Amino acid sequence: xxxxxxxxxxxxIAELAAGRVRSGVAMKPWWWEVFADAAPASxxxxxxxxxxVGSGFTGLVAALTLARAGRSVAVLEAGRSGFGAxxxxxxxxxxxxxKFRVKTLIAMKGQAKAEALLREGVAMLEHIEALxxxxxxxxxxxxxxxxxxxxxxxxxxxxxxxxxxxxxxAGVTSFMVPRAEQHREIASDRFCGGSVLPDDASLHPGLYHxxxxxxxxxxxxxxxxxxxVVAINDENPGFSLVTPRGKLAAREVIVxxxxxxxxxxxxxxxxxxxxxxxxxxTGAMAPERITALMPGxxxxxxxxxxxxxxxxxxxxxxxxxxxxxxxxxxxxxxRAYAHLARDLLETFPQMADxxxxxxxxxxxxxxxxxxxxxxxxxxxIHYAMGYCGTGVSRATWFGRKIALQVMGDPEGASEFTxxxxxxxxxxxxxxxxxxxFEAWYRLRDRFDF
Ligand SMILES: Cc1cc2nc3c(=O)[nH]c(=O)nc-3n(C[C@H](O)[C@H](O)[C@H](O)COP(=O)(O)OP(=O)(O)OC[C@H]3O[C@@H](n4cnc5c(N)ncnc54)[C@H](O)[C@@H]3O)c2cc1C
Numbered sequence: 287x288x289x290x291x292x293x294x295x296x297x298x299i300a301e302l303a304a305g306r307v308r309s310g311v312a313m314k315p316w317w318w319e320v321f322a323d324a325a326p327a328s329x330x331x332x333x334x335x336x337x338x339v340g341s342g343f344t345g346l347v348a349a350l351t352l353a354r355a356g357r358s359v360a361v362l363e364a365g366r367s368g369f370g371a372x373x374x375x376x377x378x379x380x381x382x383x384x385k386f387r388v389k390t391l392i393a394m395k396g397q398a399k400a401e402a403l404l405r406e407g408v409a410m411l412e413h414i415e416a417l418x419x420x421x422x423x424x425x426x427x428x429x430x431x432x433x434x435x436x437x438x439x440x441x442x443x444x445x446x447x448x449x450x451x452x453x454x455x456a457g458v459t460s461f462m463v464p465r466a467e468q469h470r471e472i473a474s475d476r477f478c479g480g481s482v483l484p485d486d487a488s489l490h491p492g493l494y495h496x497x498x499x500x501x502x503x504x505x506x507x508x509x510x511x512x513x514x515v516v517a518i519n520d521e522n523p524g525f526s527l528v529t530p531r532g533k534l535a536a537r538e539v540i541v542x543x544x545x546x547x548x549x550x551x552x553x554x555x556x557x558x559x560x561x562x563x564x565x566x567x568t569g570a571m572a573p574e575r576i577t578a579l580m581p582g583x584x585x586x587x588x589x590x591x592x593x594x595x596x597x598x599x600x601x602x603x604x605x606x607x608x609x610x611x612x613x614x615x616x617x618x619x620x621r622a623y624a625h626l627a628r629d630l631l632e633t634f635p636q637m638a639d640x641x642x643x644x645x646x647x648x649x650x651x652x653x654x655x656x657x658x659x660x661x662x663x664x665x666x667i668h669y670a671m672g673y674c675g676t677g678v679s680r681a682t683w684f685g686r687k688i689a690l691q692v693m694g695d696p697e698g699a700s701e702f703t704x705x706x707x708x709x710x711x712x713x714x715x716x717x718x719x720x721x722x723f724e725a726w727y728r729l730r731d732r733f734d735f
Contacts, residue, residue, distance in 0.1 A: 296569045296641030297620070303627035307620040307642070315374050316567040316599060316606065316644045317492030326511040329532045334358045334508075336692055337527050337536035339515045339551075342372035343678065344542035344670050346498040346509075347417075347685025348692075353505035355693060360534060361507065362527060364514035368495040370546045371677065374648030376565065376595050376608045377494075378432065378585040379487040379678045381411040381458055385656045387444070388451035397455075402701045404456035410679040411487060417682060418489070423497030425489045426600035432486035432585040433463070435477030441589040442479045449481050459485065471582035476633045488585050490600050491678070516550055520665060538692050542685065544671040545649030553663035556709040558672060560649040562611030566626050569641035573603040579634055594629050605630075605637070613721045617647045650675040659707040660684050660691070660700060668692055672707075 297307040336352050338345045341363035352359045363369060391400040418427045436442035442462070449460040463471055465479040472480075502509060510531075517528040518539055527534045541551050545560045576598045580586065587595040594609040607630045612622035623645040631638060653659060653672035658680050660670035668691065670684035690698030 296643055298638065299568065299627045299630060299640050299642055300638040302566070302620060302642050303624055303631055305621050305624040307624075309620070311566075311620045311623075311642055312644045313618050313620070313646065314644065315492070315565070315646045315648075316604065317373050317377075317490060320490075320492045320496060320601075321368075321373075324511070326513075327508060329510060329513065329529065329534055330360055330508060333524065333535035333537070334360045335536070336360075336538045336540060336689075337362060337525070337534055338540045338542055339518075339527070340370065340542035340544070340546065341367040341499075341509055341511075342370045342542065342544065343495065343498065343681035344544065344685040344688070345540070346372075346495070346502050347682050348540050348542060348670070348689040349502045349507040349509070350498065350505060351686050351689035352692065353502060353507040355689075357693070359502075359507045360536070361502070361509040362513040362515050362529060362534065363509065363511050364546070366511050367499055367509050368492075371544060371648045371650065372681065373492050373495050374565070374646055375491050375678060376585075376597060376606065377489050377491045377600075377678065378587070378595060378597065379411060379414060379489065380432065380676055381408050381483065381486055385674055385676070387448045388455055389448070392455070399701070401455050404452070404458075406683075406701045408456055408458060410683040411485070413686070414679045414682045415487065418494070418497075421497065421501055423494060423501075425491075425493035425497055427487060427489040427494075428600070429485055430488045430584050430597075431482055431484040431582070432587065433471045433480050433482050433582055435468070435472070435474075435480040435586070435588045437477065437589050439478045445481045445589065449483075458483065469581075471580075471584065472586065473579050473581070473636070474633045477588065482582070482584070486585060488597060488600065489678070493601075494678075518551060518665075518667060525667070538668065540668040540670070540688055540692065542670055542681075542688075544651035544673060544677065544681070547651065547671065551663070551667060551669075553665065553667070554669050554671060557653060557659070557707050559652040559654070561652045561675075562617075562647050563608060563650050563675065564611045564617070564623060564626060564645070564647040565606055565608040566623050566630075566642055567599065567607075567644040568605045568637070569643040571603050571605075571640060576603045576605060579605065579637070594626075594633070596630070596633075604643070605634075605640070611647050620645055622647075651677070654708045654710050655705075657705055658684060658702060659705065660688050661703055661707065662691075 335357040615622040658672045670688040673680040
């Protein structure tokens, strides 16, 4: 259901930026406006072939792959299906070059492995496009392209070299937009030019998730809301999953909890650091105002260490703006989002009078090596997670791969499978250090060191 726009007087971006706003903002993702309430299904009394913990893109794509191959499958979700990052994200979909500069990746992994990883990244983008097309999921998937604004002249030069490397090693095309021409892409003077990856894509995360959920159910998969898994017991053969709603027996288990991973499964819990990310959405505006801000109609980001990402909503003339999570107030308090409004105004000062309608946050699953991982724990539990904030296509790809691995299908092979999944002796306290690291990185962004 679309939000009833008429009723509430919305605060403005300027008011939110000043840290004065305490009400008048819907504290939930804009994307959730397409969801309807559904009664939770009951736990199956009979064992299933595969139980999946977590109902985000990873869990649902794994479920769809397994159900289509004739396996009985149940997805157990602690909240409402899609509660996690999959329905909270920015909907930006990148190719190849994900977290590291190409030269850094080559230095870390060697040229052959680096190229294979980059090529798998490109395949992920092609795969999500094909899946959405073949399944007929109406979710505004489009190859909108992505503009990344350089925060400093040196960033522009470094990005230009990296884009050349990306083409040379992975065949990904791009072009640079010098500062003098950037108004072609964006009505802002904040950047020192930028790069455009024209094949990068975007979608509406809520509609994509809803489409996957419908197809899993149509294929015979069971998706259980409000069924938090509190323990997985090894029954040899198989496993028993304990939830407050009862137990479920399964031959195989996939853990697909990413940034929401908790201690019920120790191996993955020691390897994932949840990092918050937050977004705000403006109220509906005249479509021409949005087009004037972002004439390129692309996805947008910048080169800061603590970076921002933004776009127009695909289903209504609104600006969606994301960045780090605020730590000054609870996430249910609009004041925790004041820094996003300030950041938005630094890029688009002309937006001071625009209304703010939604604010929300979610958890990104970070890993200690900044690579995503999939495989099997020493206890025999399958997992796929650790997308480090670029998970829309990766979760879709890993969901399919892990399902194929469960079925012993050689197509489940991935360049990421063989990589060691590092833990850390201080894994338990790592989440508490995130605000300090963010503050340090903000300082480095400000003074460029
Ligand atoms: C604010 C934000 C913005 C982002 N923007 C982008 C973007 O623009 N582009 C991009 O590519 N990526 C983005 N990401 C990352 C992307 O959304 C994620 O990588 C991806 O959605 C992860 O999917 P998933 O299915 O693995 O995990 P999730 O969607 O997080 O699902 C995990 C689920 O597991 C459930 N769960 C946890 N523990 C249990 C349990 N014990 N029992 C049952 N269920 C459990 C949780 O409730 C949750 O629903 C963003 C993430 C966030 C948070």
